[in-house]
Every structure is written in structure tokens, then in C-alpha cells.
Amino acid sequence: MIKPKRLLSLLLRFIAFGTTLAAVILMATSHEKGTFFAVSYEAKYTDTPAFKYFVIAYAIVTVYGFLVLFLPPGSPIWRLVLALDLVFIMLLISSISAAMAIAQVGKNGNPRAAWLPVCGQVAKFCNQVTGALVAGFIALITYIILLLYSIYNLLNPLFEKA
Numbered sequence: 001m002i003k004p005k006r007l008l009s010l011l012l013r014f015i016a017f018g019t020t021l022a023a024v025i026l027m028a029t030s031h032e033k034g035t036f037f038a039v040s041y042e043a044k045y046t047d048t049p050a051f052k053y054f055v056i057a058y059a060i061v062t063v064y065g066f067l068v069l070f071l072p073p074g075s076p077i078w079r080l081v082l083a084l085d086l087v088f089i090m091l092l093i094s095s096i097s098a099a100m101a102i103a104q105v106g107k108n109g110n111p112r113a114a115w116l117p118v119c120g121q122v123a124k125f126c127n128q129v130t131g132a133l134v135a136g137f138i139a140l141i142t143y144i145i146l147l148l149y150s151i152y153n154l155l156n157p158l159f160e161k162a
Contacts, residue, residue: 016146019135024055024058026131030043031044032122032125058092082154
């Protein structure tokens with residue numbers, strides 16, 4: 001029988017894996033053709049370096065999350081996993097921050113720089129990007145909870161009274 005601590009950790013890792021995978025799929029498949037004053041264009045995630053960075057970062061974390069699901073419970077590698085969780089949380093934070101900044105400009109524009117909002121012309125694209133960012137944010141929160149839970153499990157025996 002699986003211990004409750006291991007089951008909770010496995011559940012959190014599975015949620016993190018699923019949400020990172022969903023974020024990658026949603027962002028990578030986001031594209032739509034639109035017109036602006038008789039000029040046709042296609043909006044896709046590859047047009048923006050921040051969105052590409054988001055997809056690459058979340059794809060790396062997805063593969064990592066998948067591999068960690070198969071580690072044996074008593075393996076000494078788990079201490080390395082704890083450190084890698086922290087590194088990948090920083091990667092997730094940087095990539096989602098960059099993608100959210102670009103998404104905000106796409107939605108609202110920037111009047112001072114004379115950048116017009118594009119979400120009125122390519123609503124499906126913007127909605128898909130928003131979905132990817134929501135899934136990415138859920139994944140980030142899940143990884144933070146997982147990191148705090150892992151730290152608690154690692155340090156808890158040190159503070160227990162004998």
C-alpha cells in the first residue's frame with residue numbers, strides 16, 4: 001500500500017505534469033488568421049520570442065515532471081529532485097512572466113509606443129493564449145506547493161522529539 005505522504009506527492013506531481021502539458025499544447029496550437037484594414041495576417045505563438053520561451057520552458061518542465069513520476073520512493077535521487085524543483089520553478093516564473101507581459105500588450109496595446117491591441121481581431125488566438133497562461137499559472141502554483149511539501153518532509157524528522 002502506498003503511504004499517504006507518497007500518494008499526496010504523486011498526486012501533486014501528476015497535477016503539475018498535466019497542467020504543464022496542457023499549457024504547452026494550448027500555446028503551441030494557438031494560431032488564427034485575421035485582417036486589419038484589408039491586410040491579412042496570421043497570429044501564432046512563434047511570432048513572439050516570449051511565447052516561444054514559454055513553450056520551450058514548459059516543455060522542459062513537462063518532460064522533467066514525467067520522468068520524476070517514475071522515480072522509486074526510497075531513491076537517493078530525491079534530494080536532487082528537490083533542488084531541481086526549485087530550479088524549474090524559477091524557469092517557470094521567468095517564462096510565464098515574459099509571456100504574460102506580451103499577452104497584456106496584445107490585449108491592451110501600448111498607446112505610448114503606438115502599439116494597437118490585437119485581441120479584437122484574433123480573439124480565438126488570444127483566448128487560447130489566455131488558457132495556456134492559466135494552465136501555466138496553475139502548474140507554477142502546484143510546483144511551489146510541491147516544493148514546500150517536499151521541504152517540509154525533508155526537514156520534519158529533524159525537528160521531531162525523540
